[in-house]
Structures are given as C-alpha cells and as structure tokens.
Amino acid sequence: MARILITSAIPYINGIKHLGNLVGSQLPADLYARYMRARDHEVLFLCATDEHGTPAELAAAKAGMPVADYCAEMHEVQTRLSDGFRLSFDKFGRSSSPQNHLLTQHFAGKLAENGLISEVSEKQMYSNADGRFLPDRYIEGTCPNCGYDRARGDQCENCTKQLDPTDLIEPRSAISGSTDLEVRETKHLYLKQRSLRGQLSEWIDSKTDWPVLTTSIARKWLNDGDGLQDRGITRDLDWGIPVKKGAEDWPGMEGKVFYVWFDAPIEYIACAKEWSDARGAPDAEWERWWRTDKGADDVRYVQFMGKDNVPFHTLSFPATIIGSGEPWKLVDYIKSFNYLNYDGGQFSTSQGRGVFMDQALSILPADYWRWWLLSHAPENSDAEFTWENFQASVNKDLADVLGNFVSRVTKFCRSKFGEEVPSGGDWGAEEDALIARLSEGVARYEAAMEAIEVRKAAGELRAIWVAGNEYLQSAAPWSVFKDDPDRAAAQVRLALNLIRVYAVLSAPFIPDAAGSMLSAMNTLDTDWPSDMRAALTALPPGHAFTVPEVLFKKIADEEREDWQTGFAGQR
RNA sequence: GGGCCUGUAGCUCAAUUGGUUAGAGCAGAGCGCUCAUAACGCUUUGGUUGGGGGUUCGAGUCCCUCCGGGCCUACCA
Numbered sequence: 067m068a069r070i071l072i073t074s075a076i077p078y079i080n081g082i083k084h085l086g087n088l089v090g091s092q093l094p095a096d097l098y099a100r101y102m103r104a105r106d107h108e109v110l111f112l113c114a115t116d117e118h119g120t121p122a123e124l125a126a127a128k129a130g131m132p133v134a135d136y137c138a139e140m141h142e143v144q145t146r147l148s149d150g151f152r153l154s155f156d157k158f159g160r161s162s163s164p165q166n167h168l169l170t171q172h173f174a175g176k177l178a179e180n181g182l183i184s185e186v187s188e189k190q191m192y193s194n195a196d197g198r199f200l201p202d203r204y205i206e207g208t209c210p211n212c213g214y215d216r217a218r219g220d221q222c223e224n225c226t227k228q229l230d231p232t233d234l235i236e237p238r239s240a241i242s243g244s245t246d247l248e249v250r251e252t253k254h255l256y257l258k259q260r261s262l263r264g265q266l267s268e269w270i271d272s273k274t275d276w277p278v279l280t281t282s283i284a285r286k287w288l289n290d291g292d293g294l295q296d297r298g299i300t301r302d303l304d305w306g307i308p309v310k311k312g313a314e315d316w317p318g319m320e321g322k323v324f325y326v327w328f329d330a331p332i333e334y335i336a337c338a339k340e341w342s343d344a345r346g347a348p349d350a351e352w353e354r355w356w357r358t359d360k361g362a363d364d365v366r367y368v369q370f371m372g373k374d375n376v377p378f379h380t381l382s383f384p385a386t387i388i389g390s391g392e393p394w395k396l397v398d399y400i401k402s403f404n405y406l407n408y409d410g411g412q413f414s415t416s417q418g419r420g421v422f423m424d425q426a427l428s429i430l431p432a433d434y435w436r437w438w439l440l441s442h443a444p445e446n447s448d449a450e451f452t453w454e455n456f457q458a459s460v461n462k463d464l465a466d467v468l469g470n471f472v473s474r475v476t477k478f479c480r481s482k483f484g485e486e487v488p489s490g491g492d493w494g495a496e497e498d499a500l501i502a503r504l505s506e507g508v509a510r511y512e513a514a515m516e517a518i519e520v521r522k523a524a525g526e527l528r529a530i531w532v533a534g535n536e537y538l539q540s541a542a543p544w545s546v547f548k549d550d551p552d553r554a555a556a557q558v559r560l561a562l563n564l565i566r567v568y569a570v571l572s573a574p575f576i577p578d579a580a581g582s583m584l585s586a587m588n589t590l591d592t593d594w595p596s597d598m599r600a601a602l603t604a605l606p607p608g609h610a611f612t613v614p615e616v617l618f619k620k621i622a623d624e625e626r627e628d629w630q631t632g633f634a635g636q637r
Numbered sequence: 638g639g640g641c642c643u644g645u646a647g648c649u650c651a652a653u654u655g656g657u658u659a660g661a662g663c664a665g666a667g668c669g670c671u672c673a674u675a676a677c678g679c680u681u682u683g684g685u686u687g688g689g690g691g692u693u694c695g696a697g698u699c700c701c702u703c704c705g706g707g708c709c710u711a712c713c714a
Contacts, residue, residue: 201712474673539678
C-alpha cells in the first residue's frame with residue numbers, strides 16, 4: 067500500500083469558478099484521488115480557497131462587505147459547489163487560516179535566517195482616491211506606443227508592448243478612474259531565487275517523466291534572459307498574512323502582508339494541519355505527510371494545476387521549501403493542464419462567459435459534467451466545450467452505452483427470472499473470452515490511471531462498457547432462454563455481476579451513478595476486480611437486486627438549444 | 638519582439654518517439670437483433686497528416702520556410 071499526497075491548485079476566492087477552472091485541477095485531482103483510494107492506497111487529498119490579494123479586496127468592496135466576511139461567505143459557496151461536484155477533498159481549507167499565518171511566517175523566518183531574503187526599496191504607484199497602492203495592471207492610461215487609451219500598466223492589450231505604469235500617458239486608477247496618483251517609495255522583501263537557481267535547475271532536470279508542458283515552462287523561467295529572478299514576496303495591502311520573521315516582528319515591514327503567491331502554496335501544507343486540527347489530532351498526523359523526517363519519506367506527492375500556475379509550483383514554492391533548509395516534502399509529479407475553451411472563445415470569469423459551476427449543477431447532475439470534462443481533459447492542447455459535443459458524448463457514452471446496459475440486463479432478468487441473481491447453467495468459451503478481454507481492458511485502464519492519462523483512461527473505461535454490450539449481443543440470452551433457460555441464467559448472472567464491476571471501475575469518474583448501480587445491485591462490495599473471474603461471481607445465485615431508475619436521462623435537442631442560447635449572453 | 642505548445646477524417650482525438658497499408662469514438666450509409674433509455678451489435682464511406690522545400694532506404698514524426706490557432710513573458714491570481 068502506497069501513500070499518496072494529492073493537492074489541487076487552490077481556486078481564487080473572488081467568485082464562482084467556471085468549468086475550465088474545474089477541469090484544469092480539481093476534477094482530475096479528484097479522479098486520481100478516488101482511483102488511488104479504490105486501489106486501497108492511503109490518500110490525503112487537499113485543496114483550499116486562495117483568499118489574499120488585490121482582487122479579493124476589490125471584490126469585497128464591490129459587494130460592500132468587509133473582506134474577511136466576504137471570503138468566509140465565498141468559501142462556503144465554493145465548499146457547497148465542491149460538494150456538488152463530488153470533489154472528495156479530505157480537507158478544503160482556507161489560505162487565510164491561522165495555521166497558514168503561522169506557517170507562512172515560519173517559512174519567511176527560516177528563509178531570512180538562511181540569508182535568502184533581501185529588503186528592497188522601490189517606487190510604486192499610489193492612488194490617493196483609492197487609498198491603496200495599485201498593481202501595475204490596475205493602472206490604465208494611454209499607450210505611448212500606439213495611442214490606445216485603455217492600456218494597462220503592465221502591458222498594452224492593443225499593441226502588446228510591455229509597459230511600466232510610469233510610461234502611460236494620463237495614467238488613472240482602473241478601480242476608481244482617479245488620476246490622483248503619485249509615486250511613493252515603499253520597502254519590500256524579495257526571495258533570492260537567484261541563489262537557488264542551480265539547485266532548482268538540477269531538480270527540474272531530474273524530472274524526466276514530467277509532462278513537457280510542465281518542464282518547458284520551468285526551464286523557460288530558469289534560463290530566459292538573465293535567468294531566474296528574485297521575487298517580491300510582500301505587498302502593501304490590508305488583507306493578508308502580516309509580515310513577520312517567524313514569531314517576531316519584522317522591523318520596517320509594519321502594515322505589510324505577504325504576497326498571495328508566497329502564502330498560497332504554503333497553504334498546501336497548512337491545510338494538512340487544518341485537517342488534523344479539525345479532528346483534534348496531534349501534529350504527527352499531518353507531519354507524516356509533509357515532513358520527511360517524520361514519516362513522509364515514502365509519500366508520493368502529486369500536484370494538479372492549470373498551465374498558468376506552473377512557474378509558481380516548479381520554482382517559487384520549491385525555492386521556499388529548499389531555502390528553508392528544513393525537511394519538507396517536495397513534489398514528485400506535476401500534472402498540468404491546458405485550457406478549456408467555450409464555444410469558440412475563452413471561458414472568462416470577468417466577462418461571465420461560459421458555464422460556471424453553480425449553473426452547471428442547476429442543469430444536470432455532476433456525473434454528466436465529470437464524464438464529459440474528464441474524457442475531454444485538455445492534456446495535450448487546449449480543448450473546446452460545445453453544447454453539441456457535450457450532448458452527443460454524454461448521451462452516447464453514459465445513457466446508451468453504460469446506462470442502457472444496466473437497464474437491459476436488469477429488466478430482462480426481472481421479466482424472465484425475477485429480481486434475484488438466477489442460478490443454474492455454466493459459463494463456456496464465450497464467457498472465458500469476455501473475461502480475458504475485460505482483464506486486458508482493466509489492465510490498460512489501470513496503466514492509464516497510474517500515468518494520470520485522463521482521456522486515455524476514460525477511453526479504456528468506455529471500451530470496457532462496450533464489451534458488455536457486445537457480449538450480450540452475441541450471447542443473446544433472450545433467444546437462448548427459449549431452448550435453454552439454464553444457459554441464459556448463466557449469461558444473465560454474469561451480466562448482473564458485470565454491473566457491480568462497472569460500478570467499481572467507473573466510480574472515480576461518475577461516483578453518483580456508481581453508487582446507484584451498487585445500491586440497485588444491493589451490494590456494498592466495492593472490491594477492485596483484480597481477478598475478473600472471481601469478481602464476476604461476487605453476487606451469488608439468489609442474491610436479490612432491484613431494477614434501478616434510468617441512470618442517465620438523455621439530453622434532448624430542445625434542452626440543448628435552450629442552454630445554448632441561455633448561456634450565449636453574459637452571466 | 639522572444640520562448641514554448643499546436644495544426645491528422647465533417648467533429649473530438651490516437652499513432653509504441655524515424656519503421657509495413659495513418660487508427661479509434663461520434664456523425665453519415667447499409668445490414669442484423671428485439672432484452673433495453675428509438676437503445677445494442679456487425680459491416681462500411683471518409684485523409685496529398687495546414688502549404689512548400691529538404692535530410693533519409695524509409696517522414697504524421699527530424700530540419701528549413703510560409704500560413705493558421707493557443708499559452709507564457711515575472712505587480713491579476
């Protein structure tokens with residue numbers, strides 16, 4: 067039994083996430099966690115909300131709420147939606163937790179002790195009207211290069227020229243529109259990533275099995291231009307983790323907080339402590355997952371994230387861990403994803419374009435979304451959601467291939483043998499062939515899951531479902547029954563057992579439907595079918611079952627059209 | 638501008654990393670079955686692998702070039 071630590075990139079707090087966010091980290095992480103648990107491995111699956119930073123403050127202000135209240139409320143909302151999608155986190159924590167405060171300050175203290183923090187005085191734009199320093203992209207003005215009047219302080223969207231906020235002509239606050247801006251001197255802490263470049267580079271080079279997407283982004287940052295740069299890890303904000311050196315105050319840093327990208331990954335660790343604290347368990351509980359000196363040396367740590375998060379997970383966070391000089395667990399495998407587009411464009415939180423988690427669940431059960439999203443996961447390139455494709459895939463795969471299999475088998479049995487597993491008859495060559503085929507299919511499915519090849523795993527699972535229909539078609543118990551009811555009984559007995567096997571195999575993708583299948587088959591036996599022949603006898607003759615409701619109702623053309631138009635506009 | 642990824646059947650994707658005749662699913666066509674959610678099964682149509690050039694006994698795969706799409710570029714997170 068292996069021990070597997072799984073984290074999903076933590077979703078930002080300012081609003082409800084769309085399906086692109088979901089499929090880029092949380093959903094595949096959940097698939098992997100469920101699979102590994104099903105294989106009897108010990109799993110700790112962690113996620114949290116990422117609550118600090120300027121956008122959170124602005125969103126709270128817009129909602130007319132104190133930022134702490136806003137975050138608490140949005141955390142509840144996101145928790146409900148995670149539950150709705152059946153994301154099986156062992157703990158869904160908060161980056162604003164007391165645990166993360168202490169741990170983030172602890173890491174900063176260690177890094178300072180080890181000479182990896184420098185204090186840098188710099189000039190930043192301050193908005194008097196807004197009463198805050200403004201990040202570059204929150205300053206708008208006219209581009210000195212092309213004259214576009216809504217250029218941002220970091221880059222002009224029109225001519226793509228890189229800008230400095232001070233380059234802008236007539237700069238104004240993107241928040242209030244105020245032009246009452248001034249340049250102020252402010253002091254910040256920088257993490258001296260340069261001095262860790264060699265170690266990080268060596269570490270990345272050792273990861274030969276990582277997705278190209280992951281390593282190429284890391285190498286780019288390591289080697290581009292002058293190489294890896296030091297990074298500011300503090301900000302002039304009210305909401306965040308106060309800058310401290312461990313438990314001590316940090317002279318000159320009063321009123322400042324850590325940069326959200328410094329404290330967010332540390333929350334992966336703090337979240338484990340939130341998990342054990344919530345149960346009143348001792349620190350040893352979470353430390354055996356994170357401290358290699360306290361039992362975590364045999365843990366395999368896998369991270370899931372969208373490609374935009376890769377630099378922080380391959381460089382910044384490892385720099386924090388390595389730089390601490392303490393025996394924290396480093397990530398073993400990073401699974402990164404491209405983006406999911408929506409009907410010819412991008413999903414957009416700010417523009418409300420696409421399908422959001424709450425809307426998705428209000429239309430259809432989680433399994434529909436889970437299946438489509440995972441079987442179309444953007445692993446090798448960006449993928450695209452269209453309503454037509456969604457309807458066709460879900461109807462065919464879930465309703466026709468899997469759902470109808472369950473339906474035809476249970477209903478046939480009920481009409482000929484009653485609602486119990488029939489006795490009599492023996493298996494022959496046809497059943498041997500099916501068992502061999504299923505065993506091979508399961509082996510391929512397992513291999514894809516171990517390698518976290520999500521689409522491939524979905525394809526293999528589907529092929530296993532298809533094998534059941536092919537068997538029924540050629541065995542044709544409805545014909546055999548007329549002359550040889552015992553033989554038909556043996557066929558149906560196998561088919562009923564196949565439903566249980568399908569439930570177990572499919573549960574990581576479609577947990578609710580798997581649950582319905584198991585309860586219809588009146589069994590709690592979720593043993594993995596490592597021995598297919600034995601697995602297909604788990605439900606013995608005489609075992610009672612019930613014919614379930616339709617597992618997956620098909621999506622009608624009308625519904626699809628309604629949603630298509632309904633979601634075309636803005637949220 | 639620079640870097641990386643990507644372009645394969647009408648659609649969504651494969652192709653053991655240079656090795657026979659480029660494969661699946663969906664959609665389309667035909668046949669079969671009648672247990673089942675008008676479901677299932679079998680057969681089948683469909684490709685100058687974005688264009689052009691090159692290397693090689695051999696190129697979807699490597700090189701050059703052109704065209705298209707995407708991402709990143711360090712103060713959004």
